[in-house]
Amino acid sequence: MDKKKKRSITRGAILVVLLAAIVYTVYSSATNDKVKVLQVGDKAPDFELVDLYESGLNHRLSDYEGKGVFLNFWGTWCEPCKKEMPAMSRQYATYKDQGVEVLTVNIAQTEFEVKKFLESLDVHFPAVIDDTKVVMTAYNINPLPTTILINPEGRVEKIITGEMSEAQIASYMESIKPEQE
Amino acid sequence: MEKIICVCGHENPVGTKLCGKCGRPLTEEAKMSKIVDMKYDGAAIRSKTRNKSIVDKIWNFFSSVKVGISLIIINLIAASIGTIFPQEFYISVSTEPEKAAYYEKTYGSLGKLYYELGLSDVYSSWWFQILVGMLAISIIVASIDRGIPLHRSLKNQRVKRHESFMKRQRIIGEGSITEGDSSNTLNLVEEKMKKLRYKVRRDGNALLAERGRFSRYGPYINHVGLIIFLAAVMLRLVPGFYVDESMWVREGEMRAVPGMEGYFIENEKFILEMHDNQATENQELQGVNVVAKNYQTNAKLYKQTDDAVPGKDDDLELVKEYSIRVNHPLQHNGYSFYQMDFRLNEIKAMNFELTNKETGESLGAVSVDLTNPQNEYVIDDQTKVQLLGYYPDFSGFENGEPQTKTPTPNNPAFIFKMTTPEKPEGEVSFVAIQQTIEPNGDNAYKMAFNSVETRNMSGLTVHKDSSIPFLAIGGAIFMIGVAIGSYWNHRRLWVEQLEDGSIRLAAHTNKNWFGIKKDIDAVTEFAHLPKYIDQSENDDAEKEKEGDSTL
Incomplete structure (x- = not known):
């Protein structure tokens, strides 16, 4: 009887392992494009890019630990990016003193275009240009705009693709605000 | 567990056809038959022994040969459906609506249906993968189910078999020896069979000569290879095992x-060379004027130091400099860079002349580098051109603001402010290709378009496939299994000397009866054995198909 039971368990185990292999295969090929993408809860990949205005100032993500980081990817050709920028600028002015940093990453455009664009919108927040698209690759950014909310522990809190309203921006910044001691 | 107890006292598991010890037929069917079924040597196939719990039922389903063959056929049909029209992978459009349009346009309503049913990407579909997975389960379960009992019964073979087993073999013989001393017969058989490279075992008055037993394992080795192959294909889904990415890199x-963290690639130059021959007859027939001779990307691969963070690109070290050509990818650490596409003559810089509209006189040249436009271009202390705006892919105005629809300079447009001795306060002009707007009325000067500088773009794919060694190993094992099962066969000869000195013999092979008969002919002559008969030949019906019973 023992032998019989053992055999049943062996068979069951083999079938379960094989079934798991199939499920894994189907699942990961169905989500093939998504597995590589950053997930909520992941450690946000570190990067360092030079400030648009001050060539001596580098923005390194890990330097902002303890602060919430509102990481926004954009391009001048992207209409919704343009629309959400003034709201971001206004909310940044409010949340700046509460420990929320805004960092906007332009995708490989020229300094001239980026500066003229930001000037014409009269927006004020730190901006960097991702010349080699390395940060874009690391964060697997596809549609623009994409905003990554990074909490004070350096983990991804939320990934937002598409345009945000001012109220949304405010609530997002609120959500990554470090707790006041 | 229930047992079948043979007359000889040996306990056999339920489902056994031939007693594991003496070979007596145990089932009614086996008792009735003239020649016993030697598949799996009469051992009980595991799935046939019990069929009770749900686990057993699933197990039995997959171990069934019928199910296995059905799965193979279904897989073949599904895989061949995927070859009716090209798969999405081979079509150079990227978005879903484009793909839908492509299939409808190229292959008509059938193509549309093909796309809508998801057959255009059949190999990635969940149901196809489940089918392949079920086939894999079937192979594994059937191999365990049949392979282990077979292995056991082959390992525990008795030399001495019962008369009822011997008599039901296809080749049998019984009688006294034709000449010489009968006490020496078994020694002579042993000597001859050893010469024929059989392994000989003796037990009292019985002898078993056996050769090529390993060939019975051929199908199982073959299955192992197949499973390794399938597992290797599955491994591609594990992150880092398989990379297939594409990218565009402009010159400079x-x-x-x-997919290759910490690495950067620089495109130094893209070269396209054509043959400069006169069009040949064939070329003209095909409507081709020029034939490409060489596509080449001179590339440099850089690596960041290991502890560097992305974005800090001042500490890059050159890893490799290579001219990527057709069949000559840049290779590094298992990654290959192939050149898949190119685009020629993207605008890189535009040259203008600051020109007096009336006299046509030029005050100087201004060259705008689109990769790095400047705020102002000074010609002399009284003459300069300021750049107020640059729109790489101008698409029209919105609220008086020029818009760009992409970051690519397909249709560059500029807003210039021209300061000249004549107009020291400056004149503003919007300049696009074949379009000039002067918002403040009539300007005295214009930015006359002179020439463009262009650059090319290489479309590269980054490819890495670490599953190839596993695929090769799996394939090799598969072929070894096929060869073992096909070119070797398991031959056995049982000889028993009865009390009166006469000989009873029986022989079996899983294939190539001609070969075993040749061996028995030789030993019959050498040891003066009685003449054997082939029972299935006597029947005059060659029921057993050669190569049918490889298992």
Whole structure:
């Protein structure tokens, strides 16, 4: 009887392992494009890019630990990016003193275009240009705009693709605000 | 567990056809038959022994040969459906609506249906993968189910078999020896069979000569190879095992390599060379004027130091400099860079002349580098051109603001402010290709378009496939299994000397009866054995198909 039971368990185990292999295969090929993408809860990949205005100032993500980081990817050709920028600028002015940093990453455009664009919108927040698209690759950014909310522990809190309203921006910044001691 | 107890006292599991010890037929069917079924040597196939719990039922389903063959056929049909029209992978459009349109346009309503049913990407579909997975389960379960009992019964073979087993073999013989001393017969058989490279075992008055037993394992080795092959294909889904990414790099640009962390590739130059021959007759028939001779990207691969963070690109070290050509990818650490596409003559710089509209006189040239436009271009202390705006892919105005629809300079437009001795306060002009707007009325000067400088772009794919060695190993094992099962066969000869000195013999092979008969002919002559008969030949019906019973 023992032998019989053992055999049943062996068979069951083999079938379960094989079934798991199939499920894994189907699942990961169905989500093939998504597995590589950053997930909520992941450690946000570190990067360092030079400030648009001050060539001596580098923005390194890990330097902002303890602060919430509102990481926004954009391009001048992207209409919704343009629309959400003034709201971001206004909310940044409010949340700046509460420990929320805004960092906007332009995708490989020229300094001239980026500066003229930001000037014409009269927006004020730190901006960097991702010349080699390395940060874009690391964060697997596809549609623009994409905003990554990074909490004070350096983990991804939320990934937002598409345009945000001012109220949304405010609530997002609120959500990554470090707790006041 | 229930047992079948043979007359000889040996306990056999339920489902056994031939007693594991003496070979007596145990089932009614086996008792009735003239020649016993020697598949799996009469051992009980595991799935046939019990069929009770749900686990057993699933197990039995997959171990069934019928199910296995059905799965193979279904897989074949599904895989061949995928070859009716090209798969999406081979079509150079990227978005879903484009793909839908492509299939409808190229292959008509059938193509549309094909796309809508998801057959255009059949190999990635969940149901196809489940089918392949079920086939894999079937192979594994059937191999365990049949392979282990077979292995056991082959390992525990008795030399001495019962008369009822011997008599039901296809080749049998019984009688006294034709000449010489009968006490020496078994020695002579042993000597001859050893010469024929059989392994000989003796037990009292019985002898078993056996050769090529390993060939019975051929199908199982073959299955192992197949499973390794399938597992290797599955491994591709594990992150880092398989990379297939594409990227565009313009001349002079450096880009992070997707799927290859910490690496950057720079395109120094893209070269397209054509043959300069006169069009041949064949070329003319095909409507081709020129034939490409060489596509080449001179590339440099850089690596960041290991502890560097992305974005800090001042500490890059050159890893490799290579001219990527057809069949000559840049290779590094298992990654290959292939050149898949190119675009020629993207605008890189535009040259203008600051020109007096009336006299046509030029005050100087201004060259705007689109990869790095400047705020102002000074010609002399009284003459300069300020750049107020640059729109790489101008698409029209919105609220008086020029818009760009992409970051690519397909249709560059500029807003210039021209300061000249004549107009020291400056004149503003919007300049696009074949379009000039002067918002403040009539200007005295214009930015006359002179020439463009262009650059090319290389479309590269980054490819890495670490599953290839596993695929090769799996394939090799598969072929070894096929060869073992096909070119070797398991031959056995049982000889028993009865009390009166006469000989009873029986022989079996899983294939190639001609070969075993030749061996028995030789030993019959050498040891003066009685003449054997082939029972299935006597029947005059060659029921057993050669190569049918390889298992």
